Amino acid sequence: MFADLDDTTKRLKDALTAFMEAYIYPNEKQLLDEGLSVARWSHSSLARELQAKARAQGLWNLFYNHGPEGQGLSNYQYTHLCEVLGRSLAAPEIFNCNAPDVGNMEILSLYGTKQQKEQWLKPLLAGDIRSCFAMTEPAVASSDATNIETRIERAGGDYVVTGRKWWTTGAMAESCKVAIVMGKSDPDAPRHQQQSMILVPMESPGVRVERPLSVYGFQHPPLGHAEVVFDRVLVPAENILLGDGRGFEIAQGRLGPGRIHHCMRFIGLAERAIEEMCARAQDRTAFGSRLAEMGGVRQVIGQCRTELEAARLMTVKAAWAMDQRGNKEARDEIAMAKVFVPTVTGQIIDRAIQVHGGGGLSEDFFLAMAFAETRFLRIGDGPDEVHREALARSELKRATARREERTK
Numbered sequence: 001m002f003a004d005l006d007d008t009t010k011r012l013k014d015a016l017t018a019f020m021e022a023y024i025y026p027n028e029k030q031l032l033d034e035g036l037s038v039a040r041w042s043h044s045s046l047a048r049e050l051q052a053k054a055r056a057q058g059l060w061n062l063f064y065n066h067g068p069e070g071q072g073l074s075n076y077q078y079t080h081l082c083e084v085l086g087r088s089l090a091a092p093e094i095f096n097c098n099a100p101d102v103g104n105m106e107i108l109s110l111y112g113t114k115q116q117k118e119q120w121l122k123p124l125l126a127g128d129i130r131s132c133f134a135m136t137e138p139a140v141a142s143s144d145a146t147n148i149e150t151r152i153e154r155a156g157g158d159y160v161v162t163g164r165k166w167w168t169t170g171a172m173a174e175s176c177k178v179a180i181v182m183g184k185s186d187p188d189a190p191r192h193q194q195q196s197m198i199l200v201p202m203e204s205p206g207v208r209v210e211r212p213l214s215v216y217g218f219q220h221p222p223l224g225h226a227e228v229v230f231d232r233v234l235v236p237a238e239n240i241l242l243g244d245g246r247g248f249e250i251a252q253g254r255l256g257p258g259r260i261h262h263c264m265r266f267i268g269l270a271e272r273a274i275e276e277m278c279a280r281a282q283d284r285t286a287f288g289s290r291l292a293e294m295g296g297v298r299q300v301i302g303q304c305r306t307e308l309e310a311a312r313l314m315t316v317k318a319a320w321a322m323d324q325r326g327n328k329e330a331r332d333e334i335a336m337a338k339v340f341v342p343t344v345t346g347q348i349i350d351r352a353i354q355v356h357g358g359g360g361l362s363e364d365f366f367l368a369m370a371f372a373e374t375r376f377l378r379i380g381d382g383p384d385e386v387h388r389e390a391l392a393r394s395e396l397k398r399a400t401a402r403r404e405e406r407t408k
């Protein structure tokens with residue numbers, strides 16, 4: 001599992017690191033703040049320019065392994081690259097590796113028809129459009145996706161989509177052209193076959209993006225997170241994904257890689273937090289000594305390094321397990337990383353904020369936004385409790401099997 005990096009990964013990692021130094025860190029603030037200026041929900045010419053550069057350097061769609069538009073990397077290879085691009089919250093979109101588009105491209109690759117791929121996957125892979133994924137609803141506990149109330153009803157040659165969603169990431173962007181909407185198509189079917197997913201063009205009459213939501217005040221322009229209403233939206237029947245009643249199956253397939261990509265990125269974010277915490281501690285003096293010479297601060301640094309090592313090992317192991325056994329069979333490793341990594345990296349970033357003093361809470365440093373990002377992921381893509389519950393189910397199943405084996 002801990003083989004040296006192969007030449008392709010090494011080459012891409014070096015190129016990504018150089019790109020981050022040359023273009024991302026110097027422009028980070030502008031890329032993240034650009035929405036504060038003229039057009040909050042549209043991409044700036046700077047973002048477009050950097051995307052073109054990344055693409056020209058072969059640093060594009062690195063996550064994608066379903067065709068020639070990507071580099072065909074394994075999860076193990078990608079995890080080492082994702083850590084590099086995860087160091088800045090401004091970077092994933094520049095490399096076309098951002099949520100939720102990655103998950104949506106994954107869905108379209110695995111389950112899309114030829115025509116759906118042509119119409120939506122192709123421009124997404126090219127970075128020409130953005131997309132969103134609309135599952136969560138304000139009215140119901142959406143961590144249990146069987147609760148979802150949006151209706152996807154057949155009406156002749158079309159479907160009619162009716163419902164209210166929120167936390168729909170990407171929906172604020174002007175370039176967001178398509179939503180993958182999850183809703184109930186048959187409330188009388190067995191519990192996990194009641195839901196379907198359908199591609200809804202954002203320009204369809206009846207789609208209303210009502211308001212942006214913020215995470216601790218961060219609105220994350222230009223993609224944003226939105227509350228969206230689907231008011232009797234007429235969608236052609238060929239927009240259904242995989243078929244009626246297959247929504248749950250697709251949701252499971254989508255979230256596996258998505259969850260682990262977040263963890264990979266957070267390792268990079270926390271690594272940078274430790275670097276900046278050390279630099280700050282070496283530079284500042286209080287009560288006659290450098291912060292870096294104070295026992296309390298040194299304990300914190302040692303603790304952060306230990307915890308980050310554990311988080312990295314879990315993430316790499318999960319990526320390796322996905323390559324070896326497939327996403328479904330690696331679900332326990334994915335769930336463990338999904339619970340552990342955001343919590344631990346959030347703690348590391350929180351400690352880095354503390355060492356930075358008041359500055360750490362300001363937007364002069366990347367830490368406050370990074371903390372909000374790790375905090376969100378303890379709820380997004382399924383709250384921690386839901387993953388622990390799934391882990392307990394697996395563990396107890398194994399325990400039962402062991403007992404039965406012993407009593408045979």
Ligand SMILES: Cc1cc2nc3c(=O)[nH]c(=O)nc-3n(C[C@H](O)[C@H](O)[C@H](O)COP(=O)(O)OP(=O)(O)OC[C@H]3O[C@@H](n4cnc5c(N)ncnc54)[C@H](O)[C@@H]3O)c2cc1C
Pocket residue numbers: 100132133134135136137140141142143144166167168169170215225376379380381382383385386389
């Ligand atoms: C920044 C951000 C971006 C997001 N992006 C998207 C997106 O693009 N598309 C999308 O559809 N959704 C998105 N979400 C929504 C996210 O996936 C949901 O918030 C999440 O699935 C939880 O659903 P809920 O908010 O309805 O919480 P609820 O289902 O109401 O759960 C509330 C709490 O109940 C507890 N709980 C739930 N189940 C259990 C259990 N089995 N055992 C013990 N406790 C339990 C947990 O503490 C949980 O946090 C995003 C959320 C955020 C914050």
